[in-house]
Amino acid sequence: MSTKKKGLKKDNSKHKHVNLSKRKVENKPKPIIINEKTTKINKENKQFNFQKIIKVMRAALNSDTSEDPKDKKEILTNPQIDVNPIIKNRKMPETGNIFNKTLIPGLDSLLVEGIPKGAAVIVCGGTGSGKTILNLQIMANACMQGKKCLYLTLEESELRLISHMNDFGWDAKRYIREEKLAFLRLNPFDIMRSVDALLAKEKGELLIDIKPVILPKDYTPEFIFVDSLTAISAAFIGRKDTYRVYIEKLFRYFEEIGATTFLITETAQIPKQFSPTGTEEFLADGVIILYSIQRQNIRERAIEVLKMRGVAHQRKVVAMRIVKGVGVEIFPDQEVFVKEI
Numbered sequence: 001m002s003t004k005k006k007g008l009k010k011d012n013s014k015h016k017h018v019n020l021s022k023r024k025v026e027n028k029p030k031p032i033i034i035n036e037k038t039t040k041i042n043k044e045n046k047q048f049n050f051q052k053i054i055k056v057m058r059a060a061l062n063s064d065t066s067e068d069p070k071d072k073k074e075i076l077t078n079p080q081i082d083v084n085p086i087i088k089n090r091k092m093p094e095t096g097n098i099f100n101k102t103l104i105p106g107l108d109s110l111l112v113e114g115i116p117k118g119a120a121v122i123v124c125g126g127t128g129s130g131k132t133i134l135n136l137q138i139m140a141n142a143c144m145q146g147k148k149c150l151y152l153t154l155e156e157s158e159l160r161l162i163s164h165m166n167d168f169g170w171d172a173k174r175y176i177r178e179e180k181l182a183f184l185r186l187n188p189f190d191i192m193r194s195v196d197a198l199l200a201k202e203k204g205e206l207l208i209d210i211k212p213v214i215l216p217k218d219y220t221p222e223f224i225f226v227d228s229l230t231a232i233s234a235a236f237i238g239r240k241d242t243y244r245v246y247i248e249k250l251f252r253y254f255e256e257i258g259a260t261t262f263l264i265t266e267t268a269q270i271p272k273q274f275s276p277t278g279t280e281e282f283l284a285d286g287v288i289i290l291y292s293i294q295r296q297n298i299r300e301r302a303i304e305v306l307k308m309r310g311v312a313h314q315r316k317v318v319a320m321r322i323v324k325g326v327g328v329e330i331f332p333d334q335e336v337f338v339k340e341i
């Protein structure tokens with residue numbers, strides 16, 4: 001099912017500290033504005049024309065004129081921001097002890113209490129390990145409970161994802177009709193070019209506050225899925241620091257919104273690092289690992305909750321399988337030895 005990002009290399013280099021805190025902005029630049037119309041949902045197909053939004057955003061970036069703010073939406077501002085790493089600043093979400101159940105029985109058993117509301121959770125694993133299917137299932141279960149979800153896809157098309165959901169009996173079209181579910185397709189290279197354009201405009205000063213994704217207007221999701229951070233990072237090849245700034249903004253933005261987020265990253269089949277730069281896993285509140293372990297001539301699937309800040313969870317690697325028409329099944333009593341034989 002995978003449409004791989006062929007030719008894109010992962011940037012596995014270690015995070016470097018960029019100390020820009022002493023830089024000052026003398027004159028606060030003018031906000032850049034975007035026409036509100038472009039952020040509206042296309043009422044007919046309920047999908048979002050993000051390409052158009054990016055186009056208008058780029059046009060706005062190249063324009064020095066600001067128009068009447070009444071019928072415009074400000075999407076980009078340039079406050080003086082310290083872009084030093086926010087790892088130390090990231091707070092656990094104020095959950096008020098609200099936890100989300102995934103309604104995948106084995107996974108809920110590993111998680112014990114559940115996923116804290118507002119947490120950012122990395123779901124990592126090798127290619128074909130089931131990252132997309134697991135997230136689509138968590139999303140379908142959330143929609144079924146009446147929760148609004150947004151799936152940001154940087155790899156597979158919306159139609160393919162809808163078709164995968166149908167294969168497993170998850171009624172994506174119904175949830176879209178009921179406005180519980182929206183897919184938004186993003187082009188990682190458009191994101192990279194937009195961030196680059198902003199940096200160029202500010203003459204390399206990394207002082208820009210950009211909304212890292214423009215969410216559909218009047219659509220406030222409780223769950224956001226990003227498939228995948230690896231696809232975004234691949235577009236930023238050779239621009240490691242820029243990617244880091246972008247990713248920190250993305251985490252901070254999701255934190256502000258208060259949505260529970262699932263961020264997919266592609267790793268080795270038995271990973272030692274869980275995200276493209278290794279920084280993201282520290283920004284995240286939770287890490288779930290999907291394994292595809294080779295045992296001679298077969299591969300076994302397994303899953304582990306590596307961390308979930310602020311909650312007790314089971315700490316073991318257990319068997320998982322993907323069943324046609326059903327989805328992911330997890331067996332918390334079947335422990336799996338991770339080393340390849």
Ligand SMILES: Nc1ncnc2c1ncn2[C@@H]1O[C@H](COP(=O)(O)OP(=O)(O)OP(=O)(O)O)[C@@H](O)[C@H]1O
Pocket residue numbers: 001002003004125126127128129130131132133134155167168266322323324325
């Ligand atoms: N309808 C289905 N029934 C049973 N198993 C399936 C079905 N569709 C996919 N699979 C299994 O799930 C695997 C792919 O799962 P998924 O696309 O979620 O992986 P992924 O980790 O997201 O991969 P990628 O890194 O390529 O995005 C397939 O390789 C196949 O083994």
Ligand SMILES: [Mg+2]
Pocket residue numbers: 002131132133155227
């Ligand atoms: Mg996938």
